[in-house]
Structures are given as structure tokens and as C-alpha cells.
Amino acid sequence: MVQAGRIHPTWLLLAVLLGFLLSVAAPALAADSNSSARSVSADSKPTLVPIGYLKQEVKHLIPLSRLNVKPEDLGIAGAEIALKDNNTTGKFTKQKFLLDVVRVPIDGDAVAALQKLVESGHHFVLVDAPADVLLKLSDSVKDRDVLLFNVSAPDETLRQENCRANVLHTAPDLDMLADALAQYLVWKKWQRWFVVSGAFPEDRAYLDAVRRSAKRFGAKIVAEREYKQKPGARRSDTGEQLIQLQMPVFTQGVPSYDVLIVADRRGNFGPYLPYRTWDPRPVAGTSGLRAMSWHPAHEQWGATQMQNRFQRFAKRFMLPLDYQAWVAVRAIGEAASRTHSGDFAPINAYIRGDQFDLAAFKGRKVTFRKWDGQLRQPIIIAGPELPVSTSPQQGFLHEHEEVDTLGIDEPESKCKFK
Amino acid sequence: MKAVRILAAITAVGFGWGPVAAQAYTVYVSNEKGNSLTVIDSDTLQVQTTIPVGQRPRGIMLTKDDKHVLICASDSDTMQMLDVASRKIVADLPSGPDPEQLNINPKGSPVYVANEDDNLLTAIDLNTKKVVAEVEVGVEPEGVGVSPDGKTVVVTSETSNMAHFIDTDTYEVTDNVLVGQRPRFAQFTADGSQLWVTSEVAGTATVIDAKTRKIIKVIHFAVPGVQADYIQPVGVRVTKDGTKAFVALGPANRVAVVNAKTFEVEDYLLVGKRVWQLAFTPDQKLLFATNGNSNDVSVIDVPSLKVVKSIATGEAPWGVTISRE
Numbered sequence: 001m002v003q004a005g006r007i008h009p010t011w012l013l014l015a016v017l018l019g020f021l022l023s024v025a026a027p028a029l030a031a032d033s034n035s036s037a038r039s040v041s042a043d044s045k046p047t048l049v050p051i052g053y054l055k056q057e058v059k060h061l062i063p064l065s066r067l068n069v070k071p072e073d074l075g076i077a078g079a080e081i082a083l084k085d086n087n088t089t090g091k092f093t094k095q096k097f098l099l100d101v102v103r104v105p106i107d108g109d110a111v112a113a114l115q116k117l118v119e120s121g122h123h124f125v126l127v128d129a130p131a132d133v134l135l136k137l138s139d140s141v142k143d144r145d146v147l148l149f150n151v152s153a154p155d156e157t158l159r160q161e162n163c164r165a166n167v168l169h170t171a172p173d174l175d176m177l178a179d180a181l182a183q184y185l186v187w188k189k190w191q192r193w194f195v196v197s198g199a200f201p202e203d204r205a206y207l208d209a210v211r212r213s214a215k216r217f218g219a220k221i222v223a224e225r226e227y228k229q230k231p232g233a234r235r236s237d238t239g240e241q242l243i244q245l246q247m248p249v250f251t252q253g254v255p256s257y258d259v260l261i262v263a264d265r266r267g268n269f270g271p272y273l274p275y276r277t278w279d280p281r282p283v284a285g286t287s288g289l290r291a292m293s294w295h296p297a298h299e300q301w302g303a304t305q306m307q308n309r310f311q312r313f314a315k316r317f318m319l320p321l322d323y324q325a326w327v328a329v330r331a332i333g334e335a336a337s338r339t340h341s342g343d344f345a346p347i348n349a350y351i352r353g354d355q356f357d358l359a360a361f362k363g364r365k366v367t368f369r370k371w372d373g374q375l376r377q378p379i380i381i382a383g384p385e386l387p388v389s390t391s392p393q394q395g396f397l398h399e400h401e402e403v404d405t406l407g408i409d410e411p412e413s414k415c416k417f418k
Numbered sequence: 419m420k421a422v423r424i425l426a427a428i429t430a431v432g433f434g435w436g437p438v439a440a441q442a443y444t445v446y447v448s449n450e451k452g453n454s455l456t457v458i459d460s461d462t463l464q465v466q467t468t469i470p471v472g473q474r475p476r477g478i479m480l481t482k483d484d485k486h487v488l489i490c491a492s493d494s495d496t497m498q499m500l501d502v503a504s505r506k507i508v509a510d511l512p513s514g515p516d517p518e519q520l521n522i523n524p525k526g527s528p529v530y531v532a533n534e535d536d537n538l539l540t541a542i543d544l545n546t547k548k549v550v551a552e553v554e555v556g557v558e559p560e561g562v563g564v565s566p567d568g569k570t571v572v573v574t575s576e577t578s579n580m581a582h583f584i585d586t587d588t589y590e591v592t593d594n595v596l597v598g599q600r601p602r603f604a605q606f607t608a609d610g611s612q613l614w615v616t617s618e619v620a621g622t623a624t625v626i627d628a629k630t631r632k633i634i635k636v637i638h639f640a641v642p643g644v645q646a647d648y649i650q651p652v653g654v655r656v657t658k659d660g661t662k663a664f665v666a667l668g669p670a671n672r673v674a675v676v677n678a679k680t681f682e683v684e685d686y687l688l689v690g691k692r693v694w695q696l697a698f699t700p701d702q703k704l705l706f707a708t709n710g711n712s713n714d715v716s717v718i719d720v721p722s723l724k725v726v727k728s729i730a731t732g733e734a735p736w737g738v739t740i741s742r743e
Contacts, residue, residue, distance in 0.1 A: 085557045088537055089578035092556060092594040302576060302600070305516070305534045305558050334579070337596065359576065359600035359619040364647045402645060 046096040047342035049086075051332060052122035053079050053101040053325070054137070056110050056129035064271045075128050075151055076101055077314040078322030079329050084313070086333030093337045099329070104129075111140045118146055123344040126328050128321065131155040131162075138164040145344040147351070149328035152321055156205065159372040159408055163415035168351070168373045170324040170331075174209040176407035177291040180379035180391035181261075181284060182213035183405070187393040190258035191219045194281070196251070196273070197263035198227055206263040206286065217396070223254040227269050247276035254279075261285040288383070291391070294323030295382040300390070303361040327360055327375060331368075334358055363390070364403065372415040376403050443699050444502075444741040445706055446487050447715055448475035452732030455487070455500070456715075458706075460699050460740065463717060463727050469505050472498050477519035478737040481544065482526040487739060490517035490531065497531060497542075502741075511542050512549055519603070521562040521571070523586065530571050532559035539573045539584065551589040555582045563604030563613060565628065574601035574615055581615050581624075583631060593631040597624040602651075603695075607678075608658045616651035616665060623651055623665050625681065635681045637665075644670045653695035657702055657720070664705055664718070666693040673707055673716075675723055687725055689716035697738040708735040 053076060063069060071077070079099055086097040102117060104110045110129060114137050117125055126149045127134055134153055141148070150158060150169040158164075159173050172180075185191070193214060197207040207224075214221050227250065251260065251273070260277055262285040264270035270287035282288060296317035299307065306326075310318040335350040336342060350356055357365035362378040369376050381389045392402045404410075442461035449456060453473050457466045472491025479488050480502075487500040490513065497513035497520065500506070513520075514533040522529045527544035528551075539559055541551040556578025563572040564586075571584045574597070581604060583593040598620025605614045606628065613626040623637040639649045650668030656678055657663070663676040669692050675685040690709025697706050698720070705718040708731075715735055717727040 085577055088557045089575075089580070091554075092578070092580060092582070092591070093596075302534075302558065308516075308535050330577075337579075357599050357620060359579070363650075365599055365619045402647065 044094070046090065046094045047336075048096050048098060049124075049332065049336050049342040049347075050098040050100065050120075050122050051079070051083070051329060052114075052117040052125035053099060054104065054110065054114055054117065054125055054127050054129065055101065056104045056127075056133050057106050057108070058130060059106060061266065061268075063267055068267065071314075071316055071319070073314065074319060075126075075321040075325045077310070077316075078318065078325035079126055081310050081313050081322075082326040082329030082333070085330060086336075089333060089337055093340065095336055095342060097329075097333060097336070111136055114140060118144055123147065124332050124347070125149070126151050126325055128152045128325075131158055134158065134167065135162060135164070138167050141166065145348075147344070147348050149331075151324040151328055156209065156408070159374050160414040163372050163417060165373075165417035168328075168331075168368055168375070170327045170375045171321075172291075172293050172377065172379060173374060173407055174206050175212060176374075176379060178206065178209035178213040179216065179406045181289070181291040181381060182210075182217045182219060183391045183393040183396050184289075184381045184389050185259055185284065186217045186219055187389075187395070190282070192255075192257045193219055193221050193259055193261050194251070194254050194257040195221050195224045195261045195263065195285075196227060197224070198266065198268060198270075200266060202265045203263045206265055210261055210263060210285070222257050225250070225254070227264065229269070243272050244276065247272050248278045251276075252278040257281060259284055260288075262287050289381060289388060290383075291379050291381055292320045293377065293379065294318060294320045295380050295387050297382075297386050298361070298380055300387075301361050301363040302359075306361050327358065327366065327377075330360070331356075331358055369404075369410075371410045371413040372408060373417075374407060376401070376406075378403055379406060441699075441701060443743070445697070445699075445715075446478060446480070446739050446741075447706075447708055447731050447735045448478045448489060448737040449732030449734055450474055450476055450710065450736040451734035454732045455489070456731040456735065457505075458715070458729055460704060460706075463729055465729065465731075467505070468732055469500065471500065471507065472496060476736045477517070478739050479520055479522060480739045480741060482522060482524070484741050484743060488520055488522070488529060490520055490737075492516050492518055497529075509547060511544075511547055512540075513542070514538065514540055519560055519562050521564045523564055523571075524566060524568045530562050530564065530573070532562050532573050534558045534560060534576075537575070539571070539582075541571075541586075541589070553584055553589050553591065555584075555591065556580045556594075561601060561603040561615065563606050563615075565606050566608060566610040570628070572604045572606075572613055572615075574604050576600045576602065579617075581613065581626065595624075595626055595631055595633065597626075597633075598622045598636070603653055605654050605656065607656045607660055609660060612656075614654045614656060614663060616654050618650045618652055618668065621646060621649040621651065623654060623663075623676070637676060637681050637683065639665070639667060639670075639674050639683060639686075641667070641670050641672055641686050644672070653693075653707075655696045655698055655705065657698070662720075664696055666696050666707055668692055668694070669711075671709075673705075673718065685723055687716075687718060687723065689718075689725060690714050690728060694736050695738050697740045699740055700742050706738050706740065708738050710734050710736060 083099045131153045148167045262270040274283045335347040339346040360366045366377045396405045445458040447456040455469045472494035474493035477490040489498040495515045497511040499509040501508045513531045520531045528541040539553045556575025558576040559573045561574040581595045598617030600619035615624045625635045649670045653666035663678045665674040672686040690712035692711035707716045714728045
């Protein structure tokens with residue numbers, strides 16, 4: 001003892017270690033929620049729960065803003081920190097979670113990579129890949145004990161005609177995002193929209209979602225305009241000057257509107273619109289005020305702790321894809337600790353069942369929709385620096401859960417799982 | 419004001435205790451956004467003063483001798499010690515970063531504080547003001563309950579969803595009980611037989627047998643006209659005689675009254691917006707409830723189960739603690 005009343009660090013370490021050993025030594029517990037992990041013996045091994053992470057690399061243009069360059073470990077860091085969270089809990093439930101990350105190069109064989117993961121015992125795999133790759137992956141493991149988590153693809157079709165029984169989606173879909181934004185704009189009484197879209201198929205998909213939201217929540221699209229110019233070099237010496245002239249002209253001569261909504265998912269011209277519109281109007285959609293699953297400055301509902309531990313771990317801000325991967329790994333961890341199991345069947349059944357819920361810093365539990373496997377979650381509405389609001393907004397009522405006013409509700413679902 | 423108090427005292431002596439507590443206790447309320455404590459007289463129900471403290475004060479508790487208020491100043495990363503007599507901050511305790519809730523051993527020391535960022539429960543000797551132990555627990559520890567015999571401290575971890583039972587002599591984690599999502603608060607009953615844990619996101623309260631560490635009951639709440647999502651239990655208080663429990667339901671803006679014998683919910687009392695924490699006066703005649711979004715405390719008359727008054731506080735009241743004298 002160095003000081004009276006103070007336990008020497010060595011003793012402390014021993015005590016903590018002993019506590020740990022005793023607590024991890026509890027036997028496998030019956031699957032009822034009424035059991036408590038009592039210390040029994042000190043030598044049984046923890047149950048292993050291996051989780052895979054498959055990232056399909058894709059070509060990206062350099063973003064217009066240096067601030068939006070994608071971190072190398074985007075998504076992966078979110079899965080890793082969730083793994084740490086699971087393992088902290090696992091110390092007490094005698095479970096150990098592992099994460100194996102596979103990066104498939106551009107033109108690489110994602111299906112073969114998934115087969116390898118499955119053959120090495122991974123029943124739960126997070127997938128960060130475009131929709132077409134995800135569908136191939138899903139079909140390739142159709143009859144196996146595999147559950148895929150779509151952590152990045154927002155395409156509506158994956159939740160509708162092309163939904164798959166072995167895929168759960170932690171990424172919000174375009175309809176959820178458009179609905180969340182629309183509710184806020186309508187609540188704000190900015191109901192007259194000027195919609196500007198890019199020429200790519202993914203821009204049209206977002207445009208469709210915006211049109212659907214306008215109809216659902218009573219907004220009026222007063223004009224639509226397409227930005228036809230294809231992107232060239234991201235920057236040239238005369239660039240700024242040109243843009244300052246181009247953007248006002250492009251947005252000139254439309255009927256009176258409250259807010260400009262831009263559908264430019266590649267970020268080719270949308271980031272140029274704020275402060276450059278002909279009329280002094282706010283910009284929302286893919287630039288300006290945006291809807292997202294997570295914002296690095298979101299601090300409500302205990303999110304401060306999540307942001308702190310992520311930043312300490314990854315040495316950067318936490319982004320939506322990190323959050324979507326975090327939720328997927330935590331869902332597996334939660335199901336494993338509730339079922340006292342590391343096996344596919346009980347974990348898969350629990351995540352999809354009525355008992356499952358997860359606290360995920362959104363002020364209400366998040367769960368998966370039975371009709372299409374989509375994570376039901378509040379959506380953050382944010383400007384570049386700070387969140388502005390969280391949807392669903394007050395007053396948008398639903399017969400069961402207000403959060404189901406966002407995205408594809410059960411009666412309109414076209415999903416038939418296969 | 420003094421005359422009123424004397425009159426109240428005479429009334430009390432002459433006619434027995436009235437529906438409003440006649441003895442004056444001092445009520446301290448932490449204002450999370452106002453960075454201050456509001457001090458209220460429990461007899462007159464008037465605000466006496468407002469004391470500036472550290473940033474984002476949340477969990478607060480009077481020491482066992484009533485001489486100091488311990489304040490978790492979350493954004494100042496410290497636990498402040500307020501001297502009640504001088505109304506000045508006299509010490510900072512090494513709570514670790516972002517302290518939120520605390521509890522004190524019935525012997526008067528140590529004080530236990532949950533460190534959400536480090537997944538630790540820290541025990542601090544109140545005399546030496548030094549850390550005596552750190553115990554590894556689950557992810558985001560928050561609520562801290564101490565058994566009346568001082569032998570067990572329980573911490574709830576919000577992301578692991580567990581109540582961790584810790585032996586206060588050895589600082590070993592002896593049991594881990596899985597409860598509903600985001601457990602935020604833990605409270606032992608006065609006889610030490612039960613532990614009540616609220617789960618904010620699950621919308622439930624779990625009653626655990628303190629001896630066997632098995633769940634006795636999971637209590638669900640349903641307020642007519644309020645969506646289930648808005649029922650987010652945080653603070654809980656059980657009467658000394660073990661007959662009634664009060665549960666603060668957050669944005670449901672209600673305090674639930676639970677029969678602590680049958681675990682049936684008997685009533686929902688309408689209070690202010692986003693009710694966080696609760697505290698009884700020592701005579702258990704009044705219950706104070708902090709309303710984070712309406713900047714007031716609701717005063718509940720316990721025998722009649724009526725909300726008798728709302729008192730304006732500083733901005734975003736969160737924690738509440740009441741003197742013994």
C-alpha cells in the first residue's frame with residue numbers, strides 16, 4: 001500500500017482480473033431472460049461468433065469538396081468499434097466476437113470472396129457493395145445458413161421487387177431519406193419545391209423518391225429541371241468564376257418556390273448550388289440540408305459517448321456508413337447475448353423476431369421491418385455543421401409506429417421474400 | 419415567508435401533519451443547460467436561490483451528513499463538491515471524464531461514479547478525495563445503485579444492457595443480469611430485497627431479486643393517447659414501506675404510480691415535459707420530479723397522489739436531491 005485508503009494498482013489489477021475470470025466462467029445459460037451469469041468454474045472457453053465484412057471496391061470520382069473524401073476504413077471502423085462493444089459485453093456472457101474484413105478489388109470476384117468467408121464459418125456477413133453485387137451475393141448463398149447485412153446500398157428495389165430473405169438492411173433506403181426530409185420541409189411550411197436532378201440513373205431514382213414524398217406529405221413540385229452537363233475535371237483554374245455564373249443561370253426563371261431540392265447523388269454539381277441560386281432560397285436533398293442515418297455532430301440520446309469512443313478509436317469523425325455497420329454488428333451481438341448462443345439459427349431468428357430491439361442513439365429502439373428486412377430508424381436532418389432535426393416529425397401520424405411514416409410501409413410493400 | 423413557516427410549524431404541532439410537508443427540507447435541482455443548481459424550500463415551495471456550478475450538471479446527491487452536494491458536471495469532466503453552508507464549490511473529485519450519475523455508500527464513503535466513456539465504475543474515497551478502485555463493466559455504464567447494507571453496488575450499462583452487481587469489499591463483479599434496452603437508473607428498495615432498474619429505450623422497469631439476482635418482474639407501461647415510443651422510463655423511487663413505486667416516464671410527461679407489491683401500474687400522473695428524475699422528502703410526503711423540457715419541477719403529494727405545484731427552475735432541470743433535515 002502506497003497510501004492509506006488507496007488500493008495498490010497491482011492488487012486492483014488482480015481483483016479486476018479475478019472478477020473477469022469468474023464472470024466469464026459462467027456455464028452456457030438456458031435461453032430465458034431470467035437467468036443471471038453466476039460464477040461457477042474458471043476454465044470453460046468462450047463461444048466464438050465470427051462476423052464477416054465484405055467490401056466491394058468501386059470507382060469514385062474525387063469529390064468536389066476535399067472535406068468529402070472517403071476514409072479508407074469507412075464502414076469498417078464502425079464495425080470494428082461495434083465489435084469492441086460486443087466483446088466488452090461478451091466478457092460477461094462468455095462470448096467472443098471476431099471480425100474478418102475482405103476487400104474485393106474493382107472487377108474482383110465478390111461471390112468467390114463470400115464463399116470463402118462462409119466456408120471458414122462466417123454465418124453473418126456485412127456487405128458494402130452496389131445493389132447488383134449484393135443481389136449476386138445473396139443468390140449465391142441462398143440455401144446456406146447465411147445472413148447478409150446490407151450496410152450501404154440505398155436502392156429501393158432491394159426492399160421491393162428484388163428483396164431477398166437472407167438480407168437485412170441497416171442502410172436507410174432512398175424513400176426513407178426523401179420522406180424524412182420531406183416531413184421536415186412540410187413541417188417548416190416550405191411546401192413549394194423546385195427540383196433539380198442529374199442525368200444518371202441513380203439521380204432519377206432519388207428524383208422518383210422525392211416525387212413520391214411530395215405526394216405523400218402534401219408538397220408541390222412547381223418545377224423540375226435536369227442538369228445535363230457531364231462532369232469533367234473537378235477543378236480548373238477558371239472553375240470558380242464559371243460556376244458563379246452557371247448556377248444562377250441554371251436556376252433562373254422558375255415559378256415562385258420555397259426550397260430547391262437537388263438530386264445529384266454523385267455530387268457532380270449539387271455542392272455548387274447553395275448560395276448560388278438565382279432566387280435566394282435554401283438548398284436541400286443531396287446537398288445543403290440532407291437526410292442521413294448519422295451525423296458526426298449528432299449528440300442527442302447518449303450519442304456523445306458513441307462519437308467520443310469512435311473518434312478515439314478511428315482518429316476521425318463517425319459517418320453514416322460507420323453507423324450502419326455499427327448497428328449490424330451490434331444487432332448480432334445483442335441477439336447472441338439474449339439467446340446465449342453463437343449459432344446461426346437462434347441468432348437469425350432472434351434478430352427477425354418480436355423480442356429484438358436495439359438502443360442505437362436515436363431516442364427510440366431500432367428494429368427490422370418484417371415485410372422487407374429494412375431497419376426502422378429515425379433519420380437525422382442536418383446541415384453541414386449541425387443536425388437540424390430528426391424525423392419522423394410531430395404530427396405525421398401512423399396507426400402503429402410513427403417511424404413507419406418513413407419509407408415503404410407494409411400496405412405498399414411489393415416485397416415477396418425468396 | 420418566515421411567518422408562514424412558523425404558522426406551518428404550529429399547525430403541524432397542533433393538528434398533526436397536513437397534506438403539505440410542514441417541515442422544511444432543502445431541495446437541490448441540477449439544471450443541465452443552465453449550469454446551475456436551483457435551491458427550493460420544500461415547505462414554502464419557493465425558490466431560495468440559484469447557484470452557478472460546472473458545465474452540464476446532471477446527477478447530484480447530498481453527502482450523508484448533508485454538508486455537501488456532489489455534482490456530476492459532465493462537460494467539465496469532474497465531480498464538484500458544493501459546500502451547503504457557504505454555497506460555494508469547495509473541491510473537485512477525480513470522477514474521470516463525462517460523469518453522469520453517482521451514488522454514495524451508506525457509511526458516507528466511498529462515492530461511486532459511472533464513467534460512460536471508459537466502461538468503468540470508479541470508487542472515490544470522500545475523505546482523501548482519491549480513487550480507491552476502478553471496476554471494468556459493460557459498455558456505457560450509467561445508473562448506480564447501492565444496497566442499504568452498503569455491501570453491493572450495482573451499475574447499469576446502457577449498450578451492454580446489463581445490471582452489474584459488484585461487491586464493495588473486493589470490487590469484483592459477481593453477477594450480470596440482462597435487462598431491457600438502455601438501462602439508465604438503478605434503485606434498491608429500503609429493505610434491500612429488490613433492485614429496480616429502468617430501461618429507457620425498452621420502455622420498461624425490471625424488478626430484480628437482490629439476493630438471487632433473478633428477475634422477478636418486468637413492468638410495462640401504457641399511457642392512453644401516448645405512443646409507446648414516448649414512454650422512456652428513467653428515474654424511479656420506491657416508498658420506504660415498500661408499497662408504492664414512482665417511475666418517471668420521460669417524454670410521455672407522466673410519472674407512473676406502481677403498486678410495489680403486485681407490480682400493477684395504478685395511475686399515471688401528468689407532470690411537465692420530459693420528466694427525468696425523482697426524489698422524496700425524508701418524511702415521504704412529497705415527491706419532486708424534474709421536467710427537462712419545460713424548465714420546472716412538479717411537486718407530487720404522495721398520500722393523495724396529486725400533482726400540487728409546478729416550480730420554475732433553471733434551464734433543463736435533470737437531477738434532484740433533498741436534505742435530511
